[in-house]
Amino acid sequence: GQQLNQSPQSMFIQEGEDVSMNCTSSSIFNTWLWYKQEPGEGPVLLIALYKAGELTSNGRLTAQFGITRKDSFLNISASIPSDVGIYFCAGQLSGGSQGNLIFGKGTKLSVKP
Amino acid sequence: NAGVMQNPRHLVRRRGQEARLRCSPMKGHSHVYWYRQLPEEGLKFMVYLQKENIIDESGMPKERFSAEFPKEGPSILRIQQVVRGDSAAYFCASSPQYSTSSGNTIYFGEGSWLTVV
Numbered sequence: 001g002q003q004l005n006q007s008p009q010s011m012f013i014q015e016g017e018d019v020s021m022n023c024t025s026s027s028i029f030n031t032w033l034w035y036k037q038e039p040g041e042g043p044v045l046l047i048a049l050y051k052a053g054e055l056t057s058n059g060r061l062t063a064q065f066g067i068t069r070k071d072s073f074l075n076i077s078a079s080i081p082s083d084v085g086i087y088f089c090a091g092q093l094s095g096g097s098q099g100n101l102i103f104g105k106g107t108k109l110s111v112k113p
Numbered sequence: 114n115a116g117v118m119q120n121p122r123h124l125v126r127r128r129g130q131e132a133r134l135r136c137s138p139m140k141g142h143s144h145v146y147w148y149r150q151l152p153e154e155g156l157k158f159m160v161y162l163q164k165e166n167i168i169d170e171s172g173m174p175k176e177r178f179s180a181e182f183p184k185e186g187p188s189i190l191r192i193q194q195v196v197r198g199d200s201a202a203y204f205c206a207s208s209p210q211y212s213t214s215s216g217n218t219i220y221f222g223e224g225s226w227l228t229v230v
Contacts, residue, residue: 006155033219042117042204042221043156088155097169099146099208099219103155 006089006104013079014112021107022073023089031092032065032072033101038085046087047074069094079111117142117207117222118187125228132192132199134225138207144168145188146206146219147180156204162188195229202226 006023013019023032031050035043047058049065049072056063063074072091076083086108090101118137126132138145144163148156161169162182173180177195182188192199206221 004155035221040224040226042119042223045218045220048218090156097161097171099144099161099206100158100169100171101148101156101219103157105155 004089004091004102004104006107008107009105010108010110012110012112015079015081017079019076019079019083019109020073021087021089022071023091023104024071025091025102026070028069028094029072029091030069030094030096032063033090033092034061034063034072034074035088035090036085037088037106043088076109079109081111081113084109084111117205117220119203119205119222119225121225122223123226123228125230126195127230128196129194132195132227132229134190134192134203134205134227135187136190136205136207136222137187138205139220142207142209142220144208144210145182146208147188147190148204148206148221150202150204150224152201159190192227195227197229200227200229 004023004025033048034046037043047056047063052069053067054065060077086106088106089104120135146161147159150156158172160173160180177193179191202224204221204224206219208219
């Protein structure tokens with residue numbers, strides 16, 4: 001099946017540092033979504049991207065939809081302890097049905113105070 | 114401002130029993146999706162439904178699994194004759210009508226954790 005390669009798999013950083021993670025694929029996507037999931041909870045939508053080249057911010061978070069439509073990155077600036085969690089990218093394939101999202105395997109973020 | 118509501122949050126079933134998971138979409142949302150998440154994995158799409166219609170069930174196992182979204186009431190994911198491998202978190206999501214200006218924004222519920230013993 002289709003795959004998204006999300007990296008890094010995990011990150012251990014110091015509070016205040018910036019974080020960058022990305023997702024790549026060999027397939028073309030119409031939509032990229034970034035979610036955060038905490039233990040025992042559902043994914044919470046952070047940023048949604050709908051156009052190639054689009055750069056969108058949500059507070060300290062910034063995400064971009066790659067020009068080739070095959071990749072996306074998420075940056076978190078000045079990390080804080082509550083940023084801890086698992087971050088997932090998800091994409092909707094070009095030609096795919098609405099809501100049939102392909103998820104990456106997640107980036108587990110740990111922040112040391 | 115209720116989000117996507119799922120129940121039960123936790124369900125324990127013995128092998129061979131049936132599991133029923135319920136989902137009420139966000140107010141104003143007419144599209145419902147079910148996803149499954151195994152430990153340490155990302156979510157995997159199962160099925161996409163609109164009221165009284167299954168739109169895309171390409172991710173549903175061929176046997177024992179079924180889903181419905183009736184005209185009235187919540188969407189239900191039903192798993193018959195559960196086996197240990199069905200143990201997972203099942204997430205429901207919903208979205209409003211797709212628009213070219215805002216794309217398709219999908220919001221997830223808090224999940225139903227199924228344990229088969």
